[in-house]
Amino acid sequence: ARSDFYSCECNRDVCLARDFGLKGKVLPVFPNSGGFDLAKLEPWRKKYKPSKRKIIMLKGYQHWAGRALVGIRALEKCAELLKDYEIFIYSVQPRSGVRRAAYNLTKKTGLKTTIVPLGTKHQEILKLHARARLSIGLSLSDAISTSVLEALVMGSFPIQSWTSCADEWVKDGQTGLLVPPEDSEAVARAIKRALADDQLVDRA
Numbered sequence: 001a002r003s004d005f006y007s008c009e010c011n012r013d014v015c016l017a018r019d020f021g022l023k024g025k026v027l028p029v030f031p032n033s034g035g036f037d038l039a040k041l042e043p044w045r046k047k048y049k050p051s052k053r054k055i056i057m058l059k060g061y062q063h064w065a066g067r068a069l070v071g072i073r074a075l076e077k078c079a080e081l082l083k084d085y086e087i088f089i090y091s092v093q094p095r096s097g098v099r100r101a102a103y104n105l106t107k108k109t110g111l112k113t114t115i116v117p118l119g120t121k122h123q124e125i126l127k128l129h130a131r132a133r134l135s136i137g138l139s140l141s142d143a144i145s146t147s148v149l150e151a152l153v154m155g156s157f158p159i160q161s162w163t164s165c166a167d168e169w170v171k172d173g174q175t176g177l178l179v180p181p182e183d184s185e186a187v188a189r190a191i192k193r194a195l196a197d198d199q200l201v202d203r204a
Contacts, residue, residue, distance in 0.1 A: 001020075001021035001022065001023060003017075003022060003024045004024045004025065005024050005025050005026075005027055006022055006024055006025070006026050006027065007027045007030075008026075008029060008143065009029060009030065009031055009032055009143035009144040009165065010029065010143050010144060010165030010168060011029055011165070011168060012165045012168070013143065013165070014026050014029065031144055031146070031149055032143070032146075033146045033149065036149070036153045038153065041126065041130075041153060041154065044126065044127055044130040044154065045130050045153070045154050045155045046155075047130065047131075048130065048131055049202060050133055050155050050156065050157060050201040050202050050204070051133065051198035051199075051201050051202045053131055053132055053133040053156075054084055054085050054086065054131075054133070055085065055086055055087075055088055055128060055131045055132040055133065056075070056082065056085050056086070056087045056088070056132060056133065056134050056135075056136070056191075057088050057090065057128060057129055057132040057134065057135040057136065057147075057151070057156060058071045058072070058075070058087060058088070058089045058090075058135075058136045058137075059071075059089075059090065059091055059135075059136065059137040059138070059145075059147045060089040060090055060091045060092035060093070060096070060098045060115070060116075061091055061093070061096075061139060062092075062093070062096040062097060062098050063093065063096065064140075065139040065140045065141050065142070066096075066138070066139050067138040067139055067140065067161070067181045067182060068089065068092070068096070068098050068101075068138065069097060069098065069101055070138050070181065070182055070183070070184050070187060071136050071138050071184075071187060072089075072098070072101045072102060072105055073184040074136075074184040074185075074187035074188040074191060075087060075105065075111070075188075075191065076105055076108065076109060077184065077185070077188035078188050078191045078192055078195070079109035079110075079111055081191075081192060081195050081196075082109075082111055082195075083110070083111070085111075085112075085133075086112045086113075086114060087102075087105075087111060087112065087113045087114070088113075088114050088116055088128050088132070089102055089113060089114070089115050089116065090115075090116035090120070090125060090128070091116075091118070091147075092115050092116075092118065093118075098115075099115055102115060116128070125150065126150055126153070126154055129150050129151050129153075129154035129155075129156045130154040130155065130156070132151070132154070132156040133156065133157060133194070133195070133201060134156060134157050134158075134159055134191065134194050134195070134201075135147060135148075135150070135151035135156040135157070135158050135159070136158075136159045136160075136187070136191070137158070137159075137160050137161065137164075138160075138161045138179070138181045138182075138187065139161055139163060139164065139181055140161075140163055140181055140182075141163055141164075142161070142163060142164035142165075143164065143165055144164060144165050144166065144168070144169060145160065145164050145166065148160050148164065148166050148169065148170075148176075149169070152169065152170070152175075152176075157176065157177075157194050157200070157201040157204050158170060158175075158176040158177070159176065159177045159179060159187065159190045159191065159194065160176060160177075160178055160179070161178070161179055161180065161181035162178040162179060162180065162181075163181050166178060174200075174203075174204065175204040176204065177190040177193065177194065
């Protein structure tokens with residue numbers, strides 16, 4: 001109620017702010033990351049048809065909100081379908097348990113996992129999304145996750161927890177799949193669906 005201005009990434013949050021007493025001016029809803037130079041990124045995006053890509057991207061946040069370990073459990077449930085894929089896990093924080101879980105996933109299933117080093121340049125992350133069939137992001141709370149925008153820009157099919165406002169950017173079941181953040185079975189079903197349906201990921 002004491003705020004003169006409010007800036008946010010989701011129309012959902014404008015409503016919530018007003019419920020909490022906001023009387024001030026709402027600035028245009030806009031991603032905090034600013035945006036992307038689509039013309040510059042187009043060659044990377046078009047190099048690989050989404051259904052022919054053999055990478056899975058997983059956002060590695062595991063903390064009060066992030067649920068990367070749920071994603072790793074879901075990938076384990078899909079292991080038989082992922083033998084020809086490489087899993088890249090990025091934004092992995094120290095002492096989060098994600099690195100160990102990735103190691104155990106590889107040891108148990110034989111799946112190839114790569115931890116993208118912290119500090120990797122943003123353009124390199126974008127290039128990985130441009131080679132990915134799927135990009136998975138799970139958290140208890142989020143606005144428009146920058147990783148979802150990166151996936152959309154680079155043509156990678158997003159599987160995102162429904163606790164973000166990704167529903168303002170994708171149509172569930174058409175241009176992405178929205179999933180509960182702590183249900184590895186539901187995430188695994190989404191992964192299997194996106195792996196099985198070439199037309200879905202190409203059309204999206």
